[in-house]
Amino acid sequence: MHFDVISIFPDMVLEAAKNGVTGRAITQGIVELSAWNPRDYVTDKYKTVDDRPYGGGPGMVMKYQPLKDAVVDAKQAVNAERVKVVYLSPQGKPITQQLLNENLALQQLILVAGRYEGIDERFIEDECQEEWSLGDFVLSGGELAALVVIDALSRLLPGVLGDAASAQQDSHMHGLLDHPHYTRPEMVNGKVVPSVLLGGNHKEIEIWRMKQALGGTWQKRPDLLLEQALTVQQQRLLEEFKIELKSK
Numbered sequence: 001m002h003f004d005v006i007s008i009f010p011d012m013v014l015e016a017a018k019n020g021v022t023g024r025a026i027t028q029g030i031v032e033l034s035a036w037n038p039r040d041y042v043t044d045k046y047k048t049v050d051d052r053p054y055g056g057g058p059g060m061v062m063k064y065q066p067l068k069d070a071v072v073d074a075k076q077a078v079n080a081e082r083v084k085v086v087y088l089s090p091q092g093k094p095i096t097q098q099l100l101n102e103n104l105a106l107q108q109l110i111l112v113a114g115r116y117e118g119i120d121e122r123f124i125e126d127e128c129q130e131e132w133s134l135g136d137f138v139l140s141g142g143e144l145a146a147l148v149v150i151d152a153l154s155r156l157l158p159g160v161l162g163d164a165a166s167a168q169q170d171s172h173m174h175g176l177l178d179h180p181h182y183t184r185p186e187m188v189n190g191k192v193v194p195s196v197l198l199g200g201n202h203k204e205i206e207i208w209r210m211k212q213a214l215g216g217t218w219q220k221r222p223d224l225l226l227e228q229a230l231t232v233q234q235q236r237l238l239e240e241f242k243i244e245l246k247s248k
Contacts, residue, residue, distance in 0.1 A: 001106060001157060002032040004074040005146045006067060007113040008049060010035030012143050017150060021161070025154045033150065036074050038066035050116050059117030067123050071110060080107035085128045087112045087119070088142035088149075092131030095145075099132070100152050111149060113142030175228050177217045179209040210234065215241030 005013045013035050017023065025031035039047040049067075050060040071085060084106055086092075093099065103109065112119070112128065124131065134145045154160055182193045196208045214237055217224050230238065 001030075001104075001153065002034070002078050002080065002108045003146075003150050003153075004078070004108065004110040005033070005035045005113055005143070005150075006038065006070045006074070006110065007035055007141070007143050007146070008037060008039055008115055009113075009141070009143055010037045013113075013146060016147050020151070022147075022151050022154050025157065025160045028159065030157055030159050031150075031154050034074065034077065036070040038062070038070050041066040041069040053117060057117070061117055062114060062119040062123075064120040064123045067112065067119060068127060071112070071127050074110050075108070078108045082106050083108040083110065084130065085110040085112065086149075087114065087124050087128040087131045088133070088145040089114060089118065089131050090133050090136070090138050092133035095132050095134055095149065095152070100149075100156065103153065104156055109149075109153070111142070111146040113146050115141045175224060176213045177221060177224070179212040179216065207237070211237040211241050214238040215245070218242070 007013055014033065017026065017033055022031065022033075026033055038049045042048055048063075050062050053059070053061045075083060082105060084103065086109065088111055132145070132149070134148060139145065182197060186193050186198070194208065196204050199205075214225075214230075214234055218238060218241070
Protein backbone atom coordinates (compact mmCIF):
# COMPACT_ATOMS: atom_id res chain seq x y z
CA MET A 1 0.00 0.00 0.00
CA HIS A 2 1.22 3.50 -0.80
CA PHE A 3 0.59 6.19 1.80
CA ASP A 4 0.86 9.88 0.97
CA VAL A 5 0.64 12.61 3.59
CA ILE A 6 -0.10 16.20 2.66
CA SER A 7 1.53 18.26 5.40
CA ILE A 8 3.46 21.46 6.01
CA PHE A 9 5.64 19.37 8.35
CA PRO A 10 6.59 16.43 6.11
CA ASP A 11 9.70 15.51 8.10
CA MET A 12 7.57 15.06 11.20
CA VAL A 13 5.81 12.20 9.42
CA LEU A 14 8.73 10.71 7.52
CA GLU A 15 11.07 10.56 10.50
CA ALA A 16 8.53 9.04 12.89
CA ALA A 17 7.51 6.42 10.33
CA LYS A 18 11.06 5.06 10.18
CA ASN A 19 10.59 3.32 13.53
CA GLY A 20 8.94 0.09 14.63
CA VAL A 21 6.36 -1.74 12.54
CA THR A 22 6.00 0.95 9.90
CA GLY A 23 9.74 1.26 9.53
CA ARG A 24 10.09 -2.47 8.90
CA ALA A 25 7.16 -2.43 6.48
CA ILE A 26 8.79 0.38 4.50
CA THR A 27 12.19 -1.34 4.51
CA GLN A 28 10.59 -4.57 3.28
CA GLY A 29 8.82 -2.74 0.48
CA ILE A 30 5.37 -3.77 1.70
CA VAL A 31 4.51 -0.14 2.43
CA GLU A 32 5.58 2.99 0.60
CA LEU A 33 5.37 6.44 2.14
CA SER A 34 5.64 9.89 0.59
CA ALA A 35 5.01 13.33 2.03
CA TRP A 36 3.98 16.40 0.07
CA ASN A 37 4.44 19.92 1.39
CA PRO A 38 1.81 22.44 0.20
CA ARG A 39 4.46 25.15 0.58
CA ASP A 40 6.23 23.69 -2.45
CA TYR A 41 3.27 24.76 -4.58
CA VAL A 42 3.26 28.48 -3.79
CA THR A 43 5.54 31.11 -5.30
CA ASP A 44 5.57 34.06 -2.89
CA LYS A 45 8.73 34.50 -0.85
CA TYR A 46 6.94 33.65 2.41
CA LYS A 47 5.58 30.34 1.05
CA THR A 48 2.10 31.31 2.25
CA VAL A 49 -0.39 28.44 2.44
CA ASP A 50 -2.98 30.07 4.71
CA ASP A 51 -5.09 33.21 4.87
CA ARG A 52 -7.65 34.92 7.10
CA PRO A 53 -11.12 33.35 7.17
CA TYR A 54 -14.00 35.00 5.38
CA GLY A 55 -16.53 36.31 7.88
CA GLY A 56 -13.84 37.05 10.43
CA GLY A 57 -12.82 35.10 13.48
CA PRO A 58 -9.59 33.87 15.03
CA GLY A 59 -6.87 31.86 13.35
CA MET A 60 -6.02 31.17 9.76
CA VAL A 61 -7.40 28.77 7.14
CA MET A 62 -5.31 26.65 4.75
CA LYS A 63 -5.82 27.68 1.14
CA TYR A 64 -7.45 25.53 -1.55
CA GLN A 65 -4.90 25.55 -4.38
CA PRO A 66 -1.69 24.43 -2.63
CA LEU A 67 -3.54 21.45 -1.15
CA LYS A 68 -5.15 20.65 -4.49
CA ASP A 69 -1.81 20.76 -6.33
CA ALA A 70 -0.19 18.48 -3.75
CA VAL A 71 -2.97 15.91 -4.10
CA VAL A 72 -2.73 16.00 -7.91
CA ASP A 73 1.02 15.30 -7.77
CA ALA A 74 0.54 12.52 -5.21
CA LYS A 75 -2.00 10.80 -7.46
CA GLN A 76 0.13 11.17 -10.58
CA ALA A 77 3.22 9.80 -8.83
CA VAL A 78 1.51 6.49 -8.04
CA ASN A 79 -1.22 6.29 -10.70
CA ALA A 80 -3.23 3.83 -8.64
CA GLU A 81 -6.68 2.57 -9.53
CA ARG A 82 -7.93 2.19 -5.94
CA VAL A 83 -7.12 5.49 -4.27
CA LYS A 84 -8.83 7.50 -1.55
CA VAL A 85 -8.20 11.00 -0.22
CA VAL A 86 -8.99 11.43 3.48
CA TYR A 87 -8.99 14.64 5.48
CA LEU A 88 -8.01 14.08 9.11
CA SER A 89 -10.15 16.33 11.28
CA PRO A 90 -12.18 16.41 14.52
CA GLN A 91 -15.32 16.48 12.37
CA GLY A 92 -14.56 13.11 10.77
CA LYS A 93 -15.95 9.66 11.43
CA PRO A 94 -14.14 7.85 14.27
CA ILE A 95 -11.21 5.69 13.20
CA THR A 96 -12.15 2.15 14.23
CA GLN A 97 -10.81 -1.29 13.46
CA GLN A 98 -13.76 -1.86 11.15
CA LEU A 99 -13.01 1.34 9.25
CA LEU A 100 -9.39 0.28 8.80
CA ASN A 101 -10.38 -3.21 7.64
CA GLU A 102 -12.73 -1.69 5.06
CA ASN A 103 -9.84 0.22 3.50
CA LEU A 104 -7.25 -2.56 3.31
CA ALA A 105 -7.88 -3.09 -0.39
CA LEU A 106 -6.75 0.43 -1.29
CA GLN A 107 -3.61 0.76 -3.36
CA GLN A 108 -3.07 4.38 -2.35
CA LEU A 109 -4.29 6.35 0.66
CA ILE A 110 -3.72 10.09 0.64
CA LEU A 111 -4.01 11.62 4.11
CA VAL A 112 -4.46 15.37 4.37
CA ALA A 113 -3.09 16.81 7.61
CA GLY A 114 -4.68 20.17 8.29
CA ARG A 115 -3.27 22.94 10.46
CA TYR A 116 -4.43 26.27 11.93
CA GLU A 117 -8.23 26.64 12.16
CA GLY A 118 -8.79 24.15 9.34
CA ILE A 119 -8.78 24.05 5.57
CA ASP A 120 -10.95 25.60 2.89
CA GLU A 121 -14.24 23.68 2.80
CA ARG A 122 -14.23 23.66 -0.99
CA PHE A 123 -11.12 21.48 -0.99
CA ILE A 124 -12.84 18.95 1.24
CA GLU A 125 -15.87 18.92 -1.05
CA ASP A 126 -13.85 18.59 -4.27
CA GLU A 127 -10.99 16.29 -3.30
CA CYS A 128 -11.73 14.31 -0.13
CA GLN A 129 -13.86 11.19 -0.18
CA GLU A 130 -14.01 10.95 3.60
CA GLU A 131 -13.05 12.68 6.86
CA TRP A 132 -11.56 10.61 9.70
CA SER A 133 -11.00 11.49 13.34
CA LEU A 134 -8.98 10.03 16.21
CA GLY A 135 -11.65 11.11 18.65
CA ASP A 136 -13.59 13.95 20.16
CA PHE A 137 -10.63 16.21 20.84
CA VAL A 138 -8.46 18.64 18.91
CA LEU A 139 -4.81 18.28 17.93
CA SER A 140 -2.56 21.03 16.58
CA GLY A 141 -2.49 19.24 13.24
CA GLY A 142 -3.31 16.03 11.44
CA GLU A 143 0.21 14.61 11.30
CA LEU A 144 -0.14 12.50 14.44
CA ALA A 145 -3.46 11.15 13.19
CA ALA A 146 -1.83 10.30 9.86
CA LEU A 147 0.90 8.34 11.65
CA VAL A 148 -1.71 6.45 13.65
CA VAL A 149 -3.56 5.47 10.48
CA ILE A 150 -0.37 4.42 8.71
CA ASP A 151 0.73 2.26 11.64
CA ALA A 152 -2.68 0.69 12.19
CA LEU A 153 -3.15 -0.18 8.53
CA SER A 154 0.43 -1.31 7.91
CA ARG A 155 0.32 -3.94 10.64
CA LEU A 156 -2.70 -5.53 8.94
CA LEU A 157 -0.89 -6.07 5.65
CA PRO A 158 0.47 -9.57 4.92
CA GLY A 159 4.12 -9.96 5.84
CA VAL A 160 4.43 -6.91 8.08
CA LEU A 161 4.14 -8.65 11.46
CA GLY A 162 6.42 -11.54 12.31
CA ASP A 163 3.40 -13.67 13.24
CA ALA A 164 0.39 -13.12 11.00
CA ALA A 165 -1.93 -14.27 13.79
CA SER A 166 -0.86 -11.39 16.02
CA ALA A 167 -3.03 -8.84 14.25
CA GLN A 168 -6.04 -11.15 14.29
CA GLN A 169 -5.80 -11.51 18.07
CA ASP A 170 -5.57 -7.79 18.81
CA SER A 171 -8.24 -5.81 20.60
CA HIS A 172 -11.20 -4.78 18.42
CA MET A 173 -10.38 -7.20 15.60
CA HIS A 174 -13.49 -9.24 16.47
CA GLY A 175 -15.44 -6.54 18.26
CA LEU A 176 -13.98 -7.37 21.69
CA LEU A 177 -11.03 -6.20 23.73
CA ASP A 178 -8.01 -8.46 23.91
CA HIS A 179 -7.52 -11.04 26.66
CA PRO A 180 -4.75 -10.59 29.29
CA HIS A 181 -1.21 -11.62 28.42
CA TYR A 182 1.53 -13.03 30.65
CA THR A 183 5.20 -13.92 30.26
CA ARG A 184 8.09 -15.07 32.46
CA PRO A 185 8.71 -15.07 35.38
CA GLU A 186 5.80 -17.16 36.61
CA MET A 187 5.43 -15.07 39.79
CA VAL A 188 5.72 -11.29 40.15
CA ASN A 189 5.04 -9.51 43.47
CA GLY A 190 3.12 -12.56 44.71
CA LYS A 191 0.92 -12.68 41.62
CA VAL A 192 1.09 -15.90 39.60
CA VAL A 193 0.23 -16.68 36.02
CA PRO A 194 -3.26 -18.28 35.73
CA SER A 195 -2.80 -22.02 36.00
CA VAL A 196 -4.76 -22.73 32.81
CA LEU A 197 -2.00 -21.06 30.78
CA LEU A 198 0.59 -23.41 32.28
CA GLY A 199 -1.25 -26.68 31.64
CA GLY A 200 -0.74 -26.95 27.88
CA ASN A 201 -4.38 -27.75 27.12
CA HIS A 202 -4.97 -25.53 24.09
CA LYS A 203 -8.73 -25.97 24.12
CA GLU A 204 -8.98 -24.85 27.74
CA ILE A 205 -6.64 -21.94 27.02
CA GLU A 206 -8.79 -20.86 24.08
CA ILE A 207 -11.94 -20.93 26.23
CA TRP A 208 -10.21 -19.05 29.06
CA ARG A 209 -9.01 -16.35 26.67
CA MET A 210 -12.48 -15.92 25.21
CA LYS A 211 -13.96 -15.61 28.70
CA GLN A 212 -11.38 -12.99 29.67
CA ALA A 213 -11.93 -11.05 26.44
CA LEU A 214 -15.67 -10.99 27.04
CA GLY A 215 -15.27 -10.09 30.71
CA GLY A 216 -12.68 -7.41 30.03
CA THR A 217 -14.89 -5.85 27.39
CA TRP A 218 -17.85 -5.91 29.78
CA GLN A 219 -15.75 -4.18 32.44
CA LYS A 220 -13.94 -1.60 30.32
CA ARG A 221 -16.04 -1.05 27.20
CA PRO A 222 -19.57 -2.37 27.78
CA ASP A 223 -20.74 -0.31 24.80
CA LEU A 224 -18.91 -2.71 22.51
CA LEU A 225 -20.95 -5.65 23.76
CA LEU A 226 -24.14 -3.90 22.69
CA GLU A 227 -22.94 -4.21 19.12
CA GLN A 228 -22.19 -7.93 19.39
CA ALA A 229 -24.52 -10.86 18.75
CA LEU A 230 -23.02 -13.21 21.33
CA THR A 231 -23.27 -16.94 20.81
CA VAL A 232 -24.80 -19.16 23.50
CA GLN A 233 -21.30 -20.20 24.54
CA GLN A 234 -20.10 -16.60 24.74
CA GLN A 235 -23.11 -15.61 26.86
CA ARG A 236 -22.40 -18.50 29.21
CA LEU A 237 -18.72 -17.57 29.48
CA LEU A 238 -19.59 -13.95 30.24
CA GLU A 239 -21.97 -15.00 33.00
CA GLU A 240 -19.28 -17.28 34.43
CA PHE A 241 -16.84 -14.36 34.40
CA LYS A 242 -19.28 -12.17 36.34
CA ILE A 243 -19.89 -14.90 38.92
CA GLU A 244 -16.15 -15.52 39.34
CA LEU A 245 -15.54 -11.80 39.71
CA LYS A 246 -18.10 -11.51 42.52
CA SER A 247 -16.54 -14.45 44.38
CA LYS A 248 -13.09 -12.87 44.53
